[in-house]
Amino acid sequence: MIVMPEMTEEQKALQEKLSKMSPEELREFQKSQCIFCQIVDGSIPSRVVYKDAKVVALMDINPASEGHLLVLPTEHYQVMPQMPEEDLKHLFIVVKQLSQMLIKTLGVEGTTIFAANGGAAGQRANHFMVHIIPRAKDDGLPLNMELKQISGSQFEQMKKQLAPIVAQMLGGKPEDKPKEPEGKPAEKEEKTEEEVEEKTPEQTDEKVEEKKGGSDLDKIADLLK
């Protein structure tokens, strides 16, 4: 991982000035301050192994293992859902091919593909990126998940809550959708269930798109350190 430098007094003063900027000005400013944008345009030297119009792949100089690559969009996006869908698809097809290349070239037996959105998820840099980490048996990297047992009723409750909003987000055909609750929720329904109800099935994909780029995402991005 690349560690961002600590904030100086000058930067703190600058931050106050930033609070008065328009969102557009702020975006431009963030871009000008992003070390990964400067890596993309070549003003900071790096070990680039692949580059096209939309994607750059470079070696992580603080790697988790030998051959650890960072794959980033050439455009500045803070988190994954801000990326245009076509660019995102292209980036991950390149990730797949790079993973395959690492396996062939380095003779490793596996890779972890890892991305963090937001400071709470461990994101440190301000520019969205995907890690491809070559893995070896018993390499001790803390990338495996500790899984927990949950009760059947917890599982069913979560499933019931998520299924309608997942279906709505992915815009499937009505017949593909799991059955959605009709009318008012029964008394025993949890509060979270009502929140789900607020998003009606009539809400269009367009609205979802709009929301994706909206303030909630900026809040997530703001959690970055």
Next chain:
Amino acid sequence: MSCPLCDEKMKLLLHETETISVLLHPRPAVPGHLLITPKEHHPILEQVPDNVIGDMFSAASKMSALLFEGMKAQGTNVLMQNGLPAGQTEPHVSLHVIPRTQDDGIDFTWQPKQISDEDLNRIENALKGGTDSVGVAAAPEVLEEKTEEIEEMEEDNEELKHLDRIP
């Protein structure tokens, strides 16, 4: 050959498109842990067609937005364990989307490995030599061995047995 993610899909399924399935993880790292899988059975990443890869990660991005907004997550991890040494536990390619909050007890932070400039140069040259196939259609040869390994693992893999025991 049986695959728990194919056999038990209907119990876990939140939504399906033409190419992908979104599943609720029965043994989550945290509540709301999702799995995005190709609808077709593919044991390893390299076998998944490019358009399906695109659809899987596009869905992961949308699920991240959903978890931020609908589930009050403060972040998400999007993670794929590709191969047994990486901790792949199902014989079916799975992309994890994990909602995160501060202090949720999950920590994926790794310690940087010290690698000499000489070694970095060596690796860089090797990798640059290997990227000719990147960005164009890459052929999935030489990976048959890995596929077989993954296919065999269900016989004795503890995790898979757990996955069979779906609530």
